[in-house]
Amino acid sequence: MIETQKIRNFFPAIRAGRIISNNAASTQVPIQLLELLNKLVVQYDNVHRGQSKFSILTTELFEASYDTIAQFINAPSRKSIVLYRNATEAINSVMYSLMTEFREGDNIVTTFMEHNSNYVPWYGLCKEILPKFGIKVECRLAKFDKETGELDLNQLKSLVDKKTKIVCCSGASNFLGTKNPIKEIREIANTSGYIQPSGEKKSYLLVDGAQMVPNFLTDVKDLDVDFLVWSFHKMLAPFGVGALYAKEELLSNIRPFLYGGDMIAEGEVSPDKVGYNKLPWKFTAGTPNILGTILSAQAVRLIMDFSLNPGKFVYFMTDKKLELSDVKRAMEKVENHERILIDEALKILKGIPSLKIYGPDTAGKRTALVAFTCENKDPFKIAQDLSIMNVESRAGCHCATLAHHYYGLNPAASCRLSFYIYNNIKDVKIACSCVKKCVYSVQPKEKKNLLSYLRKSFKK
Ligand SMILES: Cc1ncc(COP(=O)(O)O)c(C=O)c1O
Incomplete structure (x- = not known):
């Protein structure tokens, strides 16, 4: 333990x-992140937007955070990592980036055990957005066993066919706790026969890792997922940062979700053509959550330390690679x-x-x-x-x-x-x-008035 x-x-x-x-x-x-936040305020500056040593220092820490996050899930490099506000926004980003790729008669397969964040965006796409463009796409739901809480893989398989653009599934359910067999679902998605715009013959697989990445090893190479999303506020970091991992070739080819500053290649804007920045910055429109990003990566490093070297700091605020x-x-x-x-x-x-x-x-x-x-x-x-x-x-x-x-x-x-x-x-x-x-209806007694406790602790 x-x-x-x-x-x-x-x-x-x-x-x-x-x-x-x-x-x-x-x-x-944890206190280490709160103290780090205090320290970062001394070098507080924007990233990719200044030549001062503080901007450069903050940029270095910010960019290195992407490396930490990539290493933690065994992604090949930071080019596969995009940061948003939370897992929900990351799933929406995939939906919007893929939106123009859907063809009449396509379908999306997701499951009855999903968090609304991995169902409602697909519902919105199928029921509200694509019909406006005269495109019909069906959203199919795979069942799970009510007793065991496990996905019915045979039924899921029967829903996936050569019209399935994407299979979306949670790595672990936030209600049932079930850990899903991602490799088997990958196999099902691989054999669908769907022809993606790249010519690849398979359905994409998006895994909602919100209850997975914080709790057990998530190796994107081993699982061969196309998209993985999760949030850092479920793994010791403060609120405000969620991640999307996607295969580099996918991120290179899909449309940006958000358009604007910093996602543009330096100088490449004219009335007729806009050139996008290199990965992962192609997906970082506008000033990002710089401090949140740094704290999220350090939260990952703290989890490494709390697990492997409790009380010591081998990973936290060091350059040590996460092997x-x-x-x-x-x-x-x-x-x-x-x-x-x-x-x-x-x-x-x-x-x-x-x-x-x-x-x-x-x-x-x-x-x-x-x-x-x-x-x-x-x-x-x-x-x-x-x-x-x-x-x-x-x-x-x-x-x-x-x-x-x-x-x-x-x-x-x-x-x-x-x-x-x-x-x-x-x-x-x-x-x-x-x-x-x-x-057994034991009438509880109030132990502590939380508000007065908080007030007292602020007065100290
Ligand atoms: C399985 C699952 N997916 C998605 C989410 C949404 O995460 P967020 O609120 O950080 O976007 C949660 C949060 O509870 C979750 O448990």
Whole structure:
């Protein structure tokens, strides 16, 4: 397991006594990143837009951040990395970049377990955008097994044909926790027979890695994905940066999503022709989230350190290359840690007869999240009661609306606990035993007035 006792102190939120158990939504920011932000303010300047030593220094750090991010997912170089505000924006960027390539009668295959971010953009394309241009494209949904929470690959295969431009699928579900068999889905997409504009015969594969990249090794070369998206606010960085990985030849050929400054080759604008910048800057229109980018890359480096060298900083703020073998070791430790946590959570929650737990039965098949409903008990009420007991959860459909309807849940909601690398078994035991109390209707007592706590801590 990860030596949590050596890293928990780095998280102000944990030091404040919070049991952080809503990590699938967003994780906490460690003190090293907050201190780094303070330091960066001294050299604060724009990138690619100045000759001062501060602009040059900031540009170097900013560009090196792309290298770190590329190395973490085993992308060949920074040319395959595009940064946006979040995973949702990254998926939308693919949709808009590919929009003009769709042909009459094409289809898109996605699944019933997707986050709305990997369904609604495709819905919008098929139902709202392309029909305006007289082009009919169908969006098909693959089913999953309600008991096991696993995708029905045979049915998915039956949906993919020579008209399937792209298959879009989550690497891991944010509701069921299921880790999807990406290599098998790749195989299905490869044999569709769809002819892409490059002449390649296959469907593209887009993987929503929002619950994958932070939690287990994601090697884009090994998985052979065409597009991968994820967000850094689910892996220790502050809010505001999401990533798109795409194969270099795809990024070279597809249209930019956003047009404007810095995505243009120096001097190449005339009334009749605009030349685009080299990769990845072709996709960086306007001043980017410079500090967020640097902090996101350093969050990746901190995950390497927290996993492999807890308490020491071998990767954080160094030039050390992230070798694939080291990323593999680090992420296997993260995955193993999470497996132990979720195994404990499942054991406790399975002991509550009135709970229905969604997703795979065994910890090995899922990430560190567990969603459940309770007979005759509103998930929102459970989440509110948990909050009173100082346990953080999320009630709702977690933007996996299709899947909640698929189960016929009314309201379309469940309650979810989710853990990350700084959580220990004690956190899991406390969170799950509080679920037990909520279910058995123990009236919770307010432990701490959060607002007065925050006010006090600001006065210090
Ligand atoms: C599986 C999945 N996809 C996409 C997203 C959207 O991420 P973001 O809000 O950072 O765009 C989330 C966030 O919860 C998610 O869990």
